[in-house]
Amino acid sequence: MIRQTEETDLEAVMGLVQQAKDYFRAHDIPQWNGADGYPGIDQFRKDMALKSSYVMIDEQGTVVLTACIMETPDPNYTYIEDGAWLDDSPYLTIHRICVSDACKGRHLAQQLFAYAEALAKEKGICSLRADTHELNTSMRHALKDFGFVECGRVYMADGGPRIACQKPLVLR
DSSP: OOOOOOOHHHHHHHHHHHHHHHHHHTTEEEEEEEESOOOOOHHHHHHHHHOOEEEEEOTTTEEEEEEEEEEEEEGGGOOSSSSSOOOOOOEEEEEEEEOOGTTTTSSSHHHHHHHHHHHHHHHTTEEEEEOOOOHHHHHHHHHHHHHHHEEEEEOOOOOOEEHHHHHHOOOO
C-alpha cells in the first residue's frame, strides 16, 4: 500500500535514508554524502507539509519505501545540458526514493513509478520526470525499465550534476 507519509513514519523513513546513504558510500556513489546531511528530517517534514511525501507499507505494516512526488515544477530542471526534455508539458517529479535493503530486487520502485503515473493521469498531467546520479546504476536501470528516457544533465542547487529522465504519459 502506498500512502502519504505521517509523522509516525519519520523514524522509519530516516532509517531508509541512512540505508541508502550507506549503500551509496559502499558503492562509491557520491550522492547524499555531503556535510549538510541531505536529505534530513526537515526535508521530509517540508515534503509532508506540501503533501508530496509518500511511503509504501508492506503486509506487516513496515515502511519499506519512501519517495517524494511533487506536482510543482522543479527549478533544477529549468536548465538541461547535453540533451533536452522530451516536451514542455506539465509533469510530476519523483525525488528521494529509498527502498529498504531487505526489499531490494522486489521491484518496489516500479510500483512507486506506477503509483506516480496513475496520480499524474488522475490530475491530467502527461509526464513524469526524475533525476539520479550517473553512478547510481540501480536507479538508472529502474527508471529505464519503467519507460523513462535519459534526456541530458541537470544540476542540483548544490551544483551536483544528475542524469535527467522523463516518461511521457498517454492520457485517456
